[in-house]
Amino acid sequence: MANEYIDFETLKYLLYDVHQLEEVLEGDRFADHDVASLDMFLEAVKEFSDRELFPYIKEMDEQPAYHKDGNVFVHKQVDVMMKKGGEMGLISGTFDYDAGGLQLPMLVYTASAFIQDAANNHLPGYAGLTLGSAELIVHFGNAALNDTYVPKMLSGEWGGTMCLTEPQAGSSLSDVVTKAVPTNEGYYKISGQKIFISGGDHQYADNFVHLVLARIEGAPAGTKGISLFVVPKKRPDSDGNLNPNDVTTVADFQKMGQRGYCTTHLGFGDADDCRGWLVGEPHQGLKYMFLMMNGARIAVGRGAAAIATAAYHASLQYAKERPQGRKLASDGKKNPEQGQTLIINHPDVRRMLLHQKVVAEGSLSLVLLASKYYDLKETMKDESEKNKYALLLELIIPMVKTYPSEMGAQAVSNGLQVLGGYGFCTDFILQQYYRDIRIFPIYEGTTGIQSQDLLGRKLLLENGKALELLTNEILQTIEEVSKYDQLKKYAVKLGEKLKIAQKVIQSLLHYAKKGDFERFLSDATPFMEYLSTITMAWIWLDIAAHSKNALVTGQKNHSEDFYENKIHAMKFFFKYEVPKTSGLSEILMDEETLTIADEKEVLN
Amino acid sequence: MANEYIDFETLKYLLYDVHQLEEVLEGDRFADHDVASLDMFLEAVKEFSDRELFPYIKEMDEQPAYHKDGNVFVHKQVDVMMKKGGEMGLISGTFDYDAGGLQLPMLVYTASAFIQDAANNHLPGYAGLTLGSAELIVHFGNAALNDTYVPKMLSGEWGGTMCLTEPQAGSSLSDVVTKAVPTNEGYYKISGQKIFISGGDHQYADNFVHLVLARIEGAPAGTKGISLFVVPKKRPDSDGNLNPNDVTTVADFQKMGQRGYCTTHLGFGDADDCRGWLVGEPHQGLKYMFLMMNGARIAVGRGAAAIATAAYHASLQYAKERPQGRKLASDGKKNPEQGQTLIINHPDVRRMLLHQKVVAEGSLSLVLLASKYYDLKETMKDESEKNKYALLLELIIPMVKTYPSEMGAQAVSNGLQVLGGYGFCTDFILQQYYRDIRIFPIYEGTTGIQSQDLLGRKLLLENGKALELLTNEILQTIEEVSKYDQLKKYAVKLGEKLKIAQKVIQSLLHYAKKGDFERFLSDATPFMEYLSTITMAWIWLDIAAHSKNALVTGQKNHSEDFYENKIHAMKFFFKYEVPKTSGLSEILMDEETLTIADEKEVLN
Incomplete structure (x- = not known):
């Protein structure tokens, strides 16, 4: 295996000299940061990646994620990525202090995630999608959703996913048919199938928070009628207990590559008991999703x-x-007596x-x-x-x-x-x-x-x-x-x-x-x-x-x-x-x- | 799985109309052939490929060739490819009638092998390398080598290989170091390592005939000093019994693709008892190889x-x-009410x-x-x-x-x-x-x-x-x-x-x-x-x-x-x-x- 996976000097050159991180740090939001402190953060990420990510890349390919008896099993480093990574701020980094984040510039977050990706591209996606779905809740969800879900996501205890694609629709989101039926209890009943859900289930998270695009009964056709819901794998009750929410892990797609990064097929509401909570306004789901x-x-x-x-x-x-072959001599020939x-x-x-x-x-x-x-x-x-x-x-x-x-x-x-x-x-x-x-x-x-x-x-x-x-x-x-x-x-x-x-x-x-x-x-x-x-x-x-x-x-x-x-x-x-x-x-x-x-x- | 792997009509169009097979058939060597009979041959190859090759392509990927206890194990269709294929003339096709062949034009052989390759690219190589090595013996070997090896190769009972690459030399054949020491018994003692030997060993052939590039002791440096040898896995004695020839199967390279087509690492002469027979003249090995x-x-x-x-x-x-998505309307929009x-x-x-x-x-x-x-x-x-x-x-x-x-x-x-x-x-x-x-x-x-x-x-x-x-x-x-x-x-x-x-x-x-x-x-x-x-x-x-x-x-x-x-x-x-x-x-x-x-x- 190769000993190095990035040229850290080039990364720093691009970040500090070419793209002038300092210009970004002038923004009020980043008042607490300076180049020296952010450099230390990146050094810590590199050290973490050297130790916890890079050594496992081949193993994660050779021992791919798999589905058994309704559960998905992944490599143990997923646990490290989420928990230790969560602790280091690799999920929450760009979030506001209020939300438990570090208020990092995107520029620094990208540099940090680049190091992780280069070390082992099978792992950072688990954190990245959790971050992305938490971001949707923070931006568009109400206080209850925020309080219930975001802290556990940013700490890496719970996983987050984005559920867009459906088997019959593929890239064409206007054909999404997952259904949301309103109830009088403040939630919707969700039913449908989602495929290609990265990080959709595994043994190292107590819960999963799925951000699901669905169509409220009677909504207009096409993309205009799509709403966004939080659909947890397990519903937390007021005591913090987790109860099944009728989300089924149907399968884990077996792939040519990124085999350590699970890609699940999820079923919602097979037993008519899957609850989803609307994020923001009805019919605005695609707009929210695209803002992210x-x-x-x-x-x-x-x-x-x-x-x-x-x-x-x-x-x-x-x-x-x-060593192999020889350089050409001026007559266009190679001299076999010469060393390789x-x-x-x-x-x-x-x-x-x-x-x-x-x-x-x-x-x-x-x-x-x-x-x-x-x-x-x-x-x-x-x-x-x-x-x-x-x-x-x-x-x-x-x-x-x-x-x-x-x-x-x-x-x-x-x-x-x-x-x-x-x-x-x-x-x-x-x-x-x-x-x-x-x-x-x-x-x-x-x-x-x-x-x-x-x-x-x-x-x-x-x-x-x-x-x-x-x-x-x-x-x-x-x-x-x-x-x-x-x-x-x-x-x-x-x-x-x-x-x-x-x-x-x-x-x-x-x-x-x-x-x-x-x-x-x-x-x-x-x-x-x-x-x-x-x-x-x-x-x-x-x-x-x-x-x-x-x-x-x-x-x-x-x-x-x-x-x-x-x-x-x-x-x-x-x-x-x-x-x-x-x-x-x-x-x-x-x-x-x-x-x-x-x-x-x-x-x- | 797809139902069709070639467009047979296009193949025939290119063969008969564009490249005018008839022009080739004017050669004396092909006097017994006409387009109709060759067309029947190709139809038979297509039928064979439909039945024996195409259905196994995925299975051969999922159950790759592997090495265990000094032996290589491959999918059972390798046996079918060699024996039934051998019977049909898929190995001997282009050889002269004298050598047991069909005297097919290369043009027809290529069309026939193209069908097989498209059906299942993991299989035809076993036949192709056997053909190639038999061809070297027929062109440059003496009568004894011809009589001993060629018939069993063309029937598919014995496999044939080309052994060029060595670990330290790669593409640079002038750095081949496999050694051939002359004896007074008419053979040479061979010692060395060869890698990336396709079809180099498996359980479905009684013997393997390796065509090995080696350097006779004292030969000049570089490509000029390379000779070609027949080195069988087992030496046939005058009664037709097969005796071990000190050829070891060291490993089978595990690969990203063509996993059903074994790629072996062979060792020659570990016990100083590996015999090789010179093909043609000394120091002409590379020339012979390149003519083929x-x-x-x-x-x-x-x-x-x-x-x-x-x-x-x-x-x-x-x-x-x-079905997926919609065609664009003239306003550049898609109408979601329209069907996919x-x-x-x-x-x-x-x-x-x-x-x-x-x-x-x-x-x-x-x-x-x-x-x-x-x-x-x-x-x-x-x-x-x-x-x-x-x-x-x-x-x-x-x-x-x-x-x-x-x-x-x-x-x-x-x-x-x-x-x-x-x-x-x-x-x-x-x-x-x-x-x-x-x-x-x-x-x-x-x-x-x-x-x-x-x-x-x-x-x-x-x-x-x-x-x-x-x-x-x-x-x-x-x-x-x-x-x-x-x-x-x-x-x-x-x-x-x-x-x-x-x-x-x-x-x-x-x-x-x-x-x-x-x-x-x-x-x-x-x-x-x-x-x-x-x-x-x-x-x-x-x-x-x-x-x-x-x-x-x-x-x-x-x-x-x-x-x-x-x-x-x-x-x-x-x-x-x-x-x-x-x-x-x-x-x-x-x-x-x-x-x-x-x-x-x-x-x-």
Whole structure:
């Protein structure tokens, strides 16, 4: 097993230097924090992850969660993650002091969770979903719900889940049929089936608090008629006793990856005795859920970035230790009398490693940026500033979820390839990361759905205001970088790409204006790859700018090599990744329509 | 489980119409065959695969091969594959009548093995490696080796393997250290370790015949000093009794995929009693092995094409049956009162399905083309024609191995994505195909090694003669297609791409001419993707040309829709795949050098 799963120095560089944590700490909410204290928190998380998470990653794959006699059984470290993690504030971190939290900035929470994800991606989800469901109760639930459920969730004693998907509806939430029938007792009677419920049941929590989307009898069709309920596995009575609430664990889905993270099928109200308590107002369930969704989507991007990071370090270590083959002599031949070289010295292996590095570190920088926007939209006092960061977050969020997931999977594949035949063998961790990360393009809205969100909704927000704001951010970096002769050509390249992107977007909007929405959105996924790649070019140019600045001004927190390597990685991104946008813009400007169904089926 | 794993009609179309099996049958060697009899053979293979291979694919994954007490245990269908398959000629098919074979063209053998691979990719390898090792004995071994080993191999009673890789050497065969010490008894004493030996041991064969690369004591260093030996697991004596030959099964590698296909670690001569018999001349081992390598590389491309095909049909069937979501109305909204649509009607799902279709069917066409070249180089009487097809085969073989493997893995990923969350669950087959196909970019020379072969050796063959021949073939298709107004623009596009490719190649050769071979080959892998995509554009244009021709002339063996769909798929390839070459040519023309190691390590 690899000895290291992240480069802590790079994480700190991105957090403190590139994304300037201090700017976020200016918000009143964070008055008690400073960089030094937060750094200690992150060190503690790293130490916890080294000791309690990383050593169990292979074991959790080999001993997957399973369902037996109506119960789900998971690895013992789930208990440690929830209880010790709960104690450390890994569930409650971002909550207000009032709610028992640490009032951490999202930026720090993301960094902390990234470390945990990279150490063992099968574990932090148990805490993350408990956090997410507690957050829904805190924001939208009444005092009784808060008092009854939130403290035990934040301590890790009770698990929390989000119950959206149903077997017949899949991603289409307007087809949710789980039923809520009002009673005169203040609760609703819930009946229905939910699938793909992560962390939905296990032996290490006394209770589970399910946040369930359901339709109150007589509610309008579609997403407008969906309400949100707290449905505990066991109902606490006034003495604190827990009584069964007719929630059944039907099954645990067996999966290709993340096998230690249970994925349950839950049944509600089989015996007509399942009670649910309305959160907030009726018919507002989807709105509430989606207000929390940005956090969830940052979490997915973060998890994928973390797996890509761990895979990068595992394959890098292998490449540094494995002798094989020889370097080419100037006649193109190899001299067999010469000793073997390490595989890290083969250009093709370096290409695969650098690809992993730019995807992993770039993705981390992107999720940190989203987290910073998340903080600033909350803490900024000026309304227009608040709105600016809210719009920026809305625009980038589908990319934040998708780019690390899609490109992370490709990066991990390169990591596996670095090991050759060993990469395919279960003795090595790469094949596990390859399986684990494959769920990320599906989680929390598939790539197809995120892409439609990006092109069909986010680009049109406030008449394109969000895109204008992002463009300004990018132009600002371009201007700043242009002052460095060594980097200017990359800034110019990005400027050119940005101009072409505007043309591409106009040409796509043309379909929307004509009312041909199906055509407008039919190439949304290539558009996602297109805009993400341009955005990532900006992310890398920004990283390089901060490195260059440190080298030029001499205000260095890291070694010269450290900064030079970041600039090298930026160049790699521009040489090997940015050119993809040339082909993608051709696809997007191509007027031929080949994927819209008509009477004659072309698929056979 | 899906009901169909291939589209037999498409296979026949490619075999009979596009690649004109009849042209191959003109060779004297195939005088006894005609299309009708070969069609019956393929029907029998399909029937065998339906009954004996396809039903066991999931079971073989769930009950992987394993090692216990020095023996490897595999699924019972391995016995059926070898014995019944052997009886049907699935091992001996391409061998001469003299050797007990059917004298089948490679083109037909490939089609037959493709069916088996698509049905269950865990099984045909057992037969394929037995065939490959028997072929080495037939071509280069003496009469005694032939008589002793070949008949029992072709009947499937004994297994055969290729033993190349060693733990310390990996892909670098010049570092093979397995030792062969001559004796006065006509045999050598063999000692060493071989790893990643597919089909290296199991309970269903009385004996195994290992073709082992080893170094005769005192042989020169490097690949020049490697010889080839027959090393049986058990030595047959003159009475036909089998005696242990000091070959130990050390382990069975546990893998992420193809878990039913054992991958053994073999030890030779632990007790100093392992005998090997030299095949052909000393120090010629690698040459012999590589003369057989084209067949092995076609087989890898074929297997990957087959898995991509099976995955395509599984996801297509799901998409045709799964209702979810609604089509967009002209206002961009969805009407929840409307019934759900099938997911095949969503453009993004269609895009993923069409991507799978063009990769799977295009890859099949490519491996069939390679097989046709393989036949023609053997059966053509004219020496210059023989040489032409030999060169064409040499040039395309690295692409034949790589394109289906790399793009097939991406296609299967799209297949998994079509199923959403279910795609990740072990109840569905897509996740298995996703794991199974991942070994193909590693098998028989990784993508990196194939890419260096393509750029560093094949492009330079006879001063670029091979590339000139391929270019002429492509230009001929362009000319032919240009007569159809509807298709002309695609022909023009391919012509343009071909011209740019010549510039790209010249600019790369510039480094070779300067003697900077490391730089020349440093972007070999992007070059592989580049030239493969252009080659595949030609493959698809050729398929479309044959379809258009049938529609225009009315000489139809298939429905109009069948032909129209092939043309549609070609258009899809040109819209969504060909543009990749724009970015790739930018990468290849970029003069910046970022992946060549120097003193300062940029990777951390």
